[in-house]
Amino acid sequence: MKGILKVTGRNPEQALRDLFAGWLRADRLSALLVPAWSKSGAATLALIADPEKMAETSPLLPAMAVNAASVVHQLARSGAIGQRVGLLLRPCELRGVVELIKLRQVLPDNLVMIGIDCAGTYKAAGFRGIRKDAADFANKHVRNQTALTGNSNFRLACQVCEYPRPLVFDLALGWLGLNPDKELWLEAATDKVKALLDGVKLVEGEEPKPRLKALAAFAEQRQQAAAGRIAELDKVMMGADNLVRYFADCLNCHNCMRVCPVCYCHECFFDSATFERDIAEQVRIAQRKGLTRMPSETLLFHLTRMNHMMTSCVQCGICEDSCPAGVGLTILFKKVARNAQAEFDYVAGRSLDEPLPLTTFREDEFQTIGEG
Amino acid sequence: MADFEPRIVGFLCNWCTYAGADLAGTSRMQYPPNMRSIRVMCSGAVDSVYVLRALLEGADAVFIGGCHPGDCHYVSGNYKARRRMVLLNAIMKSVGLDDDRVWLRWISAAEGRKFADTVTELTASIKARGPSRFRELWEV
Numbered sequence: 001m002k003g004i005l006k007v008t009g010r011n012p013e014q015a016l017r018d019l020f021a022g023w024l025r026a027d028r029l030s031a032l033l034v035p036a037w038s039k040s041g042a043a044t045l046a047l048i049a050d051p052e053k054m055a056e057t058s059p060l061l062p063a064m065a066v067n068a069a070s071v072v073h074q075l076a077r078s079g080a081i082g083q084r085v086g087l088l089l090r091p092c093e094l095r096g097v098v099e100l101i102k103l104r105q106v107l108p109d110n111l112v113m114i115g116i117d118c119a120g121t122y123k124a125a126g127f128r129g130i131r132k133d134a135a136d137f138a139n140k141h142v143r144n145q146t147a148l149t150g151n152s153n154f155r156l157a158c159q160v161c162e163y164p165r166p167l168v169f170d171l172a173l174g175w176l177g178l179n180p181d182k183e184l185w186l187e188a189a190t191d192k193v194k195a196l197l198d199g200v201k202l203v204e205g206e207e208p209k210p211r212l213k214a215l216a217a218f219a220e221q222r223q224q225a226a227a228g229r230i231a232e233l234d235k236v237m238m239g240a241d242n243l244v245r246y247f248a249d250c251l252n253c254h255n256c257m258r259v260c261p262v263c264y265c266h267e268c269f270f271d272s273a274t275f276e277r278d279i280a281e282q283v284r285i286a287q288r289k290g291l292t293r294m295p296s297e298t299l300l301f302h303l304t305r306m307n308h309m310m311t312s313c314v315q316c317g318i319c320e321d322s323c324p325a326g327v328g329l330t331i332l333f334k335k336v337a338r339n340a341q342a343e344f345d346y347v348a349g350r351s352l353d354e355p356l357p358l359t360t361f362r363e364d365e366f367q368t369i370g371e372g
Numbered sequence: 373m374a375d376f377e378p379r380i381v382g383f384l385c386n387w388c389t390y391a392g393a394d395l396a397g398t399s400r401m402q403y404p405p406n407m408r409s410i411r412v413m414c415s416g417a418v419d420s421v422y423v424l425r426a427l428l429e430g431a432d433a434v435f436i437g438g439c440h441p442g443d444c445h446y447v448s449g450n451y452k453a454r455r456r457m458v459l460l461n462a463i464m465k466s467v468g469l470d471d472d473r474v475w476l477r478w479i480s481a482a483e484g485r486k487f488a489d490t491v492t493e494l495t496a497s498i499k500a501r502g503p504s505r506f507r508e509l510w511e512v
Binding site: 234285292335336 | 419420421424425428429430438441442448450451452454455456457458459460462463465466467468469475476477478490493504505506509510511512
């Protein structure tokens with residue numbers, strides 16, 4: 001089932017709030033995870049159970065504090081047995097959830113994945129002041145679509161993101177390439193959402209051509225932006241000396257790992273006893289080299305994290321947002337993730353059916369490797 | 373560079389390559405003494421972190437030896453090692469590191485000659501390349 005959802009009163013956010021509140025009222029969902037403004041003015045996420053509280057949410061909010069896939073991981077580690085929980089997710093968050101499902105970190109049985117178009121987000125940390133004008137902030141954002149692709153105030157990851165629409169979902173909502181004051185795109189992909197759409201008035205039909213055209217142009221422009229950034233990065237990052245310099249400010253705090261939606265281990269290998277060196281060993285290393293950096297093995301941490309997670313990296317850039325030392329992880333991870341995933345013809349979050357590259361193999365592949 | 377002796381860390385699978393190295397030794401085959409061998413139960417057990425740690429700590433090359441495809445003692449460990457090597461190569465290339473310093477080779481327990489020849493070839497190749505830059509960079 002797919003088609004146009006009519007919007008009244010030039011208020012697409014309200015149309016979505018009404019739709020969601022109806023699901024909670026009719027008990028078709030127990031709760032829904034939605035972007036929201038907190039009372040203190042922070043752009044954050046809320047798990048809404050009371051339909052009357054839907055007014056506090058901002059489904060189209062273009063600000064990202066965390067990748068919501070991390071929150072879903074927290075929510076659905078052991079399944080939401082008997083309770084049906086909806087998740088309103090941006091494409092990168094949805095791709096993160098898809099990876100977590102494949103990594104057996106999220107049990108999707110009672111989750112309803114609702115994807116929504118995203119043209120880019122602002123850093124949530126800089127968002128507090130905007131609260132006073134919040135009533136129409138998100139509506140304005142989706143209304144003025146000409147300024148979106150090249151918006152240099154977006155988070156860097158968003159400026160180079162070529163995935164404006166959800167790829168895997170139970171239900172998708174769209175506003176790009178449409179006039180969201182009048183209409184939104186709605187598409188159901190699984191039986192899970194049949195009950196949700198019961199009674200929803202939809203002008204059924206194929207996706208409007210202008211929307212498809214706008215989405216394609218969007219992706220192309222962003223791919224160009226990404227190529228430009230990667231070319232700039234290569235000038236300062238490639239090779240042993242540059243790489244060491246690139247990560248020189250790393251504090252070894254591991255924030256990038258902790259906020260990463262797909263870095264799922266309860267205890268990171270780097271927090272394990274393997275990396276606890278006693279003083280004698282540390283001194284021995286210093287004696288061998290003459291001197292050694294402390295804290296040690298910061299570059300090893302990043303290169304290993306790449307090896308462990310790169311096939312699942314959804315390029316959301318939340319790692320860079322969390323870095324107190326300002327290490328430029330976004331474009332670096334974008335480049336490395338693309339190259340790594342391309343080797344296996346894999347795109348993180350593209351499909352629930354494609355196996356994770358490191359959990360599978362074929363006998364008749366990569367036959368030159370190991371043959372010298 | 374004539375006096376440069378490469379330091380190579382080798383991870384050898386218990387069932388094939390380690391036994392192959394043993395055969396090379398008991399058969400008194402000559403090969404360069406540049407490799408420090410570490411016996412592991414399977415090439416599939418070698419996480420990239422150990423390869424990277426060796427390289428960043430200044431090893432000039434890392435060698436991983438496993439059973440031939442189809443012959444893994446654990447059925448599929450070497451196929452997984454192969455995928456991991458593809459990933460490691462892709463990542464090293466993406467950040468401009470020399471992935472020719474990491475070799476994966478299939479050497480069976482019967483291939484003592486192949487083991488000796490491979491270590492000879494690897495040592496010569498690294499001698500030609502010169503020492504790893506990470507030897508000089510203490511702040512890695």
